[in-house]
Amino acid sequence: MxxxxxxxxxxxxxxxxxxxxxxEHHSLIREDETSEHYIIQTYNCSDFxxxxxxxxxxxxxxxxxxxxxKDAKYVTLLRSPYTHMKSAFYFSxxxxxxxxxxxxxxxxxxxxxxxxxxNGSTVYDGIHDxxxxxxxxxxxxxxxxxxxxxRLDREIDLVMLTEYYDESLLLLKKxxxxxxxxxxxxxxxxxxxYQPPLTQKSIDMITELAADDIQCYNYFNETFWKRIENYxxxxxxxxxxxxxxLDDVNNICKYGNETSYxxxxxxxxxxxRRKSLEKYEKWIC
Numbered sequence: 001m002x003x004x005x006x007x008x009x010x011x012x013x014x015x016x017x018x019x020x021x022x023x024e025h026h027s028l029i030r031e032d033e034t035s036e037h038y039i040i041q042t043y044n045c046s047d048f049x050x051x052x053x054x055x056x057x058x059x060x061x062x063x064x065x066x067x068x069x070k071d072a073k074y075v076t077l078l079r080s081p082y083t084h085m086k087s088a089f090y091f092s093x094x095x096x097x098x099x100x101x102x103x104x105x106x107x108x109x110x111x112x113x114x115x116x117x118x119n120g121s122t123v124y125d126g127i128h129d130x131x132x133x134x135x136x137x138x139x140x141x142x143x144x145x146x147x148x149x150x151r152l153d154r155e156i157d158l159v160m161l162t163e164y165y166d167e168s169l170l171l172l173k174k175x176x177x178x179x180x181x182x183x184x185x186x187x188x189x190x191x192x193x194y195q196p197p198l199t200q201k202s203i204d205m206i207t208e209l210a211a212d213d214i215q216c217y218n219y220f221n222e223t224f225w226k227r228i229e230n231y232x233x234x235x236x237x238x239x240x241x242x243x244x245x246l247d248d249v250n251n252i253c254k255y256g257n258e259t260s261y262x263x264x265x266x267x268x269x270x271x272x273r274r275k276s277l278e279k280y281e282k283w284i285c
Contacts (some may be wrong), residue, residue: 006272043283
């Protein structure tokens with residue numbers, strides 16, 4: 001998702017806010033100790049035009065975001081907590097902690113579930129780090145959680161779903177008045193090693209551990225399909241056109257096409273960040 005945003009920014013000479021260059025974990029923009037401001041790369045030249053984009057992993061903090069990008073559209077991407085946690089577990093290499101386990105993820109989630117039951121509260125280490133960066137209230141009261149989710153729904157212009165990524169991009173295109181070319185992408189970082197399928201035991205434990213995140217996902221899953229029902233145009237025809245364009249451009253770029261367009265299309269978020277920062281050097285005086 002961030003690659004699509006960064007690519008659009010490079011194409012249209014927009015300025016993206018990143019974490020400071022010297023920080024190793026540059027994909028995450030962190031807040032300062034007061035949680036009132038984000039720590040971002042700054043530029044001291046008088047002709048610096050200001051920031052247009054933030055597209056990093058980041059906690060949702062509306063006042064702090066509005067300090068950086070004025071009059072912005074707010075878009076986020078959610079994934080089912082069940083597959084999200086499992087994917088993040090393997091992507092972060094935590095499966096290496098269980099070299100003899102037949103199902104490393106189930107062993108991991110069983111440990112966290114046992115700690116959850118013993119402590120009587122959600123264990124953050126290895127649990128909430130894998131979920132959307134919304135600060136939902138830590139409560140078993142579903143009405144309180146729903147109230148917070150409804151506030152997010154009022155404030156965020158579009159909540160996209162990973163499971164329906166192409167459909168989500170069409171909604172983004174419509175929201176931003178973009179062209180099909182602006183939402184083309186190349187799939188990357190697909191985990192190809194074998195992973196045991198999610199067991200019912202793991203599903204049941206995640207359901208209890210991540211009840212607030214599941215409630216949030218289910219809410220926005222429902223609003224997502226309502227947006228498609230109310231789509232201004234022929235959604236299925238646009239989706240078919242989009243898939244055809246995706247196939248064409250990926251086939252063209254796959255076979256050694258070294259054009260700058262294909263390099264940007266195949267570049268991941270880190271590559272696009274570096275290309276952006278190269279352009280921004282002119283504002284460091």
